[in-house]
Amino acid sequence: MPKRISIVDVAREAGVAISSVSAALNGGPGVSEATRARVRETADRMGWVPSVRGRSLSSKRTRALGLVVQRQPGVLEADPFFAGFIGGVESVLESAGYALLLQIGRSAAAGADRLRRLALSGAVDGVFLTDVSVEDPRYALLDHLQLPAVAVNAPGSVWVSSVTQDHRSGLSALMEHLIALGHRDIAHVAGTPGLVHSEERESVWRCVLESHGLPLGPVITGDFTTEAGARAADALLGGSRVPTAVVCANDLMAIGFLSRAKALGVGVPDDVSVTGFDGVLLGAHVHPPLTTVMTLPGALGTRAAEVLLASVDGGPRVDETIAPAVVVDRASVAPPRVRMA
Amino acid sequence: MPKRISIVDVAREAGVAISSVSAALNGGPGVSEATRARVRETADRMGWVPSVRGRSLSSKRTRALGLVVQRQPGVLEADPFFAGFIGGVESVLESAGYALLLQIGRSAAAGADRLRRLALSGAVDGVFLTDVSVEDPRYALLDHLQLPAVAVNAPGSVWVSSVTQDHRSGLSALMEHLIALGHRDIAHVAGTPGLVHSEERESVWRCVLESHGLPLGPVITGDFTTEAGARAADALLGGSRVPTAVVCANDLMAIGFLSRAKALGVGVPDDVSVTGFDGVLLGAHVHPPLTTVMTLPGALGTRAAEVLLASVDGGPRVDETIAPAVVVDRASVAPPRVRMA
DNA sequence: CTGAAAGCGCTTACAG
DNA sequence: CTGAAAGCGCTTACAG
Numbered sequence: 021m022p023k024r025i026s027i028v029d030v031a032r033e034a035g036v037a038i039s040s041v042s043a044a045l046n047g048g049p050g051v052s053e054a055t056r057a058r059v060r061e062t063a064d065r066m067g068w069v070p071s072v073r074g075r076s077l078s079s080k081r082t083r084a085l086g087l088v089v090q091r092q093p094g095v096l097e098a099d100p101f102f103a104g105f106i107g108g109v110e111s112v113l114e115s116a117g118y119a120l121l122l123q124i125g126r127s128a129a130a131g132a133d134r135l136r137r138l139a140l141s142g143a144v145d146g147v148f149l150t151d152v153s154v155e156d157p158r159y160a161l162l163d164h165l166q167l168p169a170v171a172v173n174a175p176g177s178v179w180v181s182s183v184t185q186d187h188r189s190g191l192s193a194l195m196e197h198l199i200a201l202g203h204r205d206i207a208h209v210a211g212t213p214g215l216v217h218s219e220e221r222e223s224v225w226r227c228v229l230e231s232h233g234l235p236l237g238p239v240i241t242g243d244f245t246t247e248a249g250a251r252a253a254d255a256l257l258g259g260s261r262v263p264t265a266v267v268c269a270n271d272l273m274a275i276g277f278l279s280r281a282k283a284l285g286v287g288v289p290d291d292v293s294v295t296g297f298d299g300v301l302l303g304a305h306v307h308p309p310l311t312t313v314m315t316l317p318g319a320l321g322t323r324a325a326e327v328l329l330a331s332v333d334g335g336p337r338v339d340e341t342i343a344p345a346v347v348v349d350r351a352s353v354a355p356p357r358v359r360m361a
Numbered sequence: 362m363p364k365r366i367s368i369v370d371v372a373r374e375a376g377v378a379i380s381s382v383s384a385a386l387n388g389g390p391g392v393s394e395a396t397r398a399r400v401r402e403t404a405d406r407m408g409w410v411p412s413v414r415g416r417s418l419s420s421k422r423t424r425a426l427g428l429v430v431q432r433q434p435g436v437l438e439a440d441p442f443f444a445g446f447i448g449g450v451e452s453v454l455e456s457a458g459y460a461l462l463l464q465i466g467r468s469a470a471a472g473a474d475r476l477r478r479l480a481l482s483g484a485v486d487g488v489f490l491t492d493v494s495v496e497d498p499r500y501a502l503l504d505h506l507q508l509p510a511v512a513v514n515a516p517g518s519v520w521v522s523s524v525t526q527d528h529r530s531g532l533s534a535l536m537e538h539l540i541a542l543g544h545r546d547i548a549h550v551a552g553t554p555g556l557v558h559s560e561e562r563e564s565v566w567r568c569v570l571e572s573h574g575l576p577l578g579p580v581i582t583g584d585f586t587t588e589a590g591a592r593a594a595d596a597l598l599g600g601s602r603v604p605t606a607v608v609c610a611n612d613l614m615a616i617g618f619l620s621r622a623k624a625l626g627v628g629v630p631d632d633v634s635v636t637g638f639d640g641v642l643l644g645a646h647v648h649p650p651l652t653t654v655m656t657l658p659g660a661l662g663t664r665a666a667e668v669l670l671a672s673v674d675g676g677p678r679v680d681e682t683i684a685p686a687v688v689v690d691r692a693s694v695a696p697p698r699v700r701m702a
Numbered sequence: 703c704t705g706a707a708a709g710c711g712c713t714t715a716c717a718g
Numbered sequence: 719c720t721g722a723a724a725g726c727g728c729t730t731a732c733a734g
Contacts, residue, residue, distance in 0.1 A: 024483070025726060026711055037721040042713060069481035073418040074711025077726045082414065084462070097445040097659070098642045104438040110465040114475075119484065121425070122461045124451040132454075142365070143460065246642060277733095279646040301439045301587060305620040307648035313569035318438070367727055378705040383729060393703060415727025418710045483711095705734080708726105718721080 025068050034062040046068065048198065070120025070308065084119045085109075085328060086144035090131035090151045090357045091124060098272055100300040101150075101317045105172070109148070116329055118145075132158050139167050145332045148172060148324055149180065152216050168331035170324050174216045176339055181331055183324040183340045187217065188224050188299075190345035192311040194295055195228035195267065196348065201355045203265040203293065207237035209252040209277065211244050211269035237263045242273050249276025257286050264292060265358035270294035271303045271312055278306055278352065289354035299348060309350035316342065366409050375403040386411065405568065425460045426450075426669060427485035431472035431492045439587065439613055441641040442491075442658045446513070449662025450489070459672055473499050480508050486673045489513060489665055490521065492629060494555045501528075509672035511665050515557045517680055522672055524665040524681045528558065528638075529565050531654040531686035536569035537637055538688065542696045544606040544634065548578035551592040552585050552610035552617065562610045562638065576602045583614050590617025598627050605633060605697035612637035612644045612653055619647055619693065630695035640689055650691035657683065 031038040036055060043051045044059035051059075076082040087109070089102060096102060104122065113120055121144055125131025128151075135158055138144055146167060149158060152174035159177040162169045169180045176182030198206060208225045211218035222239065229236055240255050242248030249268060253276070256263060268274035274296030281288050288294050288308055296303055299314030320341050327340055372379040376398060384392045385400035392400075417423040428450070431442060437443065447461065454461055462485055466472025469492075476499055487508060490499060493622055500518040503510045510521040517523030537548060549566045552559035563580065570577055572579030581596050583589030590609060594617070597604060609615035615637030622629050629635050629649055637644055640655030660683050668681055 024711095028711080038711090039713080039721065039723095043720095046713085046715090046724090050719060055719080067481070069478055071418075071711050072482045072484045073414070073423065074726095075713075075715040077412075077414040077418045077711075077728085080713095080726075096448040098443070099444060100438070103440060107437040107465065110463070114465065119479070120463045122447070122451070122463045124448065124455065137410055138460075140408070141413045143413045213450070246646065275643065275646050282648075300618065302643045302647075305587065305616050306643075306646060307623075311563055369727080379727090380706080380729080381704065384704095387729085389729090396703080412727050415710095416729075418712085418727075419729040421710075421729095494723095659716060703734105705732105707732085708730090710729085713726085714724090716721105716723085718719105 025066055025070070027068075027070065027074075030059070030066055030068050033066060034059050057224055059230065065163075081332075082145055083117060084121045084144050085113065085325070085332075086121045086123070086135070086138045086147040087150070088123045088131050088135045088138065088147070090128050092126055095245065096124070100271065100298045104317030105150070105321040105324075107137045107270055108318035108323075109325040110321075111318075111328065112325040116325075118329070128153060132161070136161055139165050144192075146170070146328045148328065149174065153214050154216060168328060170328045170331065172320060172324050176337070179337065181327050181338045181340075181344065183320060183327050185315060185320055185342045186344035187220060187313070187315065188280050190347055191221055191224045191297065193226055194311070194313055194347045195225060197349070198265050198267070198293065198295070198353065199228070199232055199234070201293075201353070203356050204234055205237050205261070205263040205356075206234070206265045206267060207256050207263035208239045209249060209256075209266060209273050210239055210241050210267040211273075213241060217268060225267055236260060244270050244272060246272050246276035249273030249278075250280040251276075253277045253284065253286075254289060255278035257281060257284055257292070262292065265353070266292060266294050268294065268296050271298040271300045271310060274310055274312070274352075275303065275306050278308075279312070282307075289352050290357060293353040293356070295353060299345075304350065308352045310352045311353040312348050314348045315345045319343070365412070366407055368409075368411065368415075371404050371407055371409050374407060375400050389467075392473060392492065415505075420675075423484060423486055424458060424468055424476070425462045425485050426454065426666070426673075427462045427476070427479045427488040428463070428491070429464045429466055429472050429476045429479065429488070431469050436586065437465070439640045441612065444481055445658030446491070446662040446665075449659035449664075450666045452659075453663055453666040453670070457666075459670070462611070469494060473502070477502055480506050484563065487511070487669045489669065490515065493557045493626035495557060495560060507648070509669060511669045511672065513661060514664050519676070520678065522668050522679045522681075524661060524683070526661055526683045527685035528561060528654070528656065531688055532562055532565045532608075532638065533569055535652070535654055535688045536566060538574070538690070539606050539608070539634065539636070540569070540573055543684075544697050546578050546602070546604040546697075547606045547608060548597055548604035549580045550590060550597075550607060550609040550614050551580055552584045552614075554582060559610060563628050566608055567585060583610065585611050585613060587613050587617035587620075590614030590619075591621040592617075594618045594627075598625055598633070603633065606694070607633060607635050609635065609637050612639040612641045612651060615651055615653070615693075616644065616647050619651070623648075630693050631698060634694040634697070636694060640686075645691065649693045652691045652694040653689050654686045655689045656686045660684070 240252040296312035303310035443476035637653035
């Protein structure tokens with residue numbers, strides 16, 4: 021094992037005190053340019069990379085940010101959000117010299133517990149909050165710990181900042197589009213109950229229908245998986261009163277719905293229009309290509325990371341917003357077929 | 362800011378020395394059961410979670426494992442491998458009390474550099490090596506540092522262990538299946554040049570054709586994206602000699618190919634058979650459902666994490682294997698249409 | 703079985 | 719501008 025070289029070695033080699041090495045490398049004051057240059061050159065020559073262990077203990081900064089994903093590990097594969105979000109986060113952490121500490125909690129309770137240990141053990145300088153539920157217990161923890169945090173697509177709290185992409189206007193526009201085409205029986209395939217974004221989407225669906233004086237079509241409760249979408253198709257297409265349009269809370273469920281509808285011999289969009297939500301890449305490649313609302317997980321990740329980093333540096337609590345999600349009209353929507361009464 | 366409570370506070374409260382607290386909590390020897398119980402009770406009551414900063418500095422263990430993904434951040438969203446792999450990794454790290462440090466390098470060079478800094482800064486106890494290229498410079502670094510590491514789907518080195526899922530037999534079986542159906546003109550849409558798994562898949566395609574004395578159909582070089590698959594369709598379906606089957610190096614390219622073929626009015630599988638590789642969830646929902654080879658990124662992640670953890674605990678270098686990838690025959694393959702000569 | 707002390711590798715006042 | 723010293727919160731020999 022090649023012995024690790026430490027700040028002491030560099031100081032000795034450069035003929036200065038370790039405090040000077042530290043100041044020189046960190047851009048601190050109290051070092052002449054000549055000394056700074058010499059130390060830098062020596063450190064580079066020796067290939068010294070400061071120990072994050074020593075540094076984090078004395079500086080109270082770990083230079084790492086935490087993300088505890090609350091999902092079943094197996095579900096993550098199909099999830100359209102996290103890869104994009106993490107990509108966005110990483111693109112800013114990279115230049116800031118921060119690392120991302122990722123953990124997965126199988127349930128909301130497990131996730132909250134892992135977050136608690138992560139925070140209490142001092143492993144991270146701040147955390148991202150995703151999959152926020154309506155009364156999320158993590159807010160209280162973070163408020164109490166005063167740990168910098170940013171909630172994604174959720175309100176934030178007294179202490180926790182937030183970064184949000186408006187999903188309501190895009191979904192609302194999609195609903196208006198369906199109604200303008202003549203749809204009157206519009207069903208909803210909802211997401212996992214209790215999550216902020218599930219409730220929000222269902223609420224938009226309901227509000228737009230009510231504002232037009234239209235009946236609330238049936239609601240099938242799903243869980244954001246393709247399988248749930250397929251089950252919803254069974255439930256909605258087998259009944260006596262088949263809706264003319266089905267608004268799904270995400271693309272995966274819409275794709276499952278599409279696939280099952282085809283198997284049942286129901287034509288999309290001729291017999292029933294189907295819409296998704298998220299804008300996953302593959303939505304453009306299913307048959308028919310899926311009309312949906314395009315979200316931007318990557319942009320959200322970028323902004324969230326910037327906000328969190330600012331917060332770690334002592335910045336104030338903020339609530340930010342990125343450009344709203346917009347409708348992408350492809351081919352899974354058409355005017356309703358005229359039917360017998 | 363609520364003052365962090367430390368081992369000193371717990372020791373004082375329990376009326377013992379800090380070394381006893383440490384030994385009691387870590388299950389070390391030299392503590393009576395009575396003391397151990399009392400310390401545990403005190404620590405729990407005070408809500409003390411040991412500082413990973415202090416602990417990692419003195420123990421030389423950070424209890425974190427590193428993964429530097431070499432991808433463009435934007436590409437990650439469509440990637441079928443990482444979410445599953447990370448899910449598998451996390452399921453074992455969770456119970457082991459380890460964390461995953463994730464970084465993204467935009468290129469192989471950037472990734473190697475981030476890995477170097479990660480290793481040299483002592484931020485992790487071991488690393489996963491993915492997207493291994495044919496002459497990967499990271500092996501030399503890891504061998505030199507003697508940092509525990511496990512290469513995924515690649516050979517490993519003198520020091521680095523490996524965990525592999527056999528991809529050759531499944532792809533080979535798929536090729537045999539096509540040939541048995543009567544295909545003689547089989548093209549290949551290859552992956553990013555230089556990567557171990559790109560080369561491997563192309564090599565299987567070539568070997569099976571050669572062993573049957575069949576001509577090597579054209580090879581289009583792609584980069585594993587849907588767009589590359591679409592471009593390959595343009596190149597292969599527009600030419601004078603259209604192959605009867607196209608073997609793509611991954612599902613995403615196959616799905617792009619499918620989509621473009623449909624736009625060009627070429628029927629799959631009637632006019633041309635198309636196959637993918639990976640077994641992404643959505644391959645079952647495209648039209649026609651994609652025949653492919655099913656890999657198991659989650660199982661690979663689980664095994665890789667187990668191997669790496671064993672290695673961190675001083676275990677020997679190993680080369681392990683999980684169950685091979687198998688053919689999933691769906692509907693994008695059929696016998697070739699009889700054509701005029 | 704128990705406790706006082708050294709040490710991990712840095713940063714940060716503080717004194718020269 | 720420069721350097722010696724304390725201290726961050728643990729673990730690990732070592733002595734009692």
